[in-house]
Amino acid sequence: MNILITGTSGEPIYAQIVSQVRQLILQGELVSGTALPSIRLLAKDLQISVITTKRAYEELEREGLINSIVGKGSFVSGADQEFIREQRLRIMEHKMKEVIDESRLLRINFTEITEMMKLLYEEEKG
Template sequence: MNIILSNSSGEPIYAQIVSQIRQLILQGELAAGDPLPSIRQLAKDLQISVITTKRAYEELEREGLVNSLVGKGSFVSGMNQQYIREQRYRLLEEKMKEVMEESRLLGIGFAEMVDIFRTLKEEQE
């Protein structure tokens, strides 16, 4: 798991951790049951306070994305699949909006966008 922190970001460190782990889960890079690094290990790897990583894990747990078991560690939750699906759907919508804006800037119409999408789909099959 590769988490990159920015000291120049206006976002608190714990929130950066939460958003990056959330993103990994929503994108399917971390699946249900996958273990997360221990709070101490992540703090050591990122060279930050254990309190900061604990706060991040607690936030992920509140969202239902992570389960923590005393003495066992923290794991990606499998319980909230509907929430994860909805969030991934929202990410897809955001990406599609970006594509629509880019196509508008390039002067590409809807029919041409559909043709491009169809061609890309055929290439994947």
């Protein structure tokens, strides 16, 4: 498992870990039952606090992506990909609602929102 942490992203370190592990699971690179590095080992490898790594694992467990077993470690859960995808879609819908609410406050119409989204999407594709 290769996780890259960047100090310039503006995203908290624990969130970077969660995001990357989530992506690996959704892409099928980490399959059900795969053991994750221990909290201490990952913290050492990434040169970060054990508390930060623990927070990331707790978030992944809350999302149903991993299971932690005391004394044995953390493993990718058996949740099916469709269930995980539905969870992520629900989160995405919530974020989109926040964007819509903010756009209404700023009096930005739907056409402007879609243009902004299109530009950002194309920019990210490279």
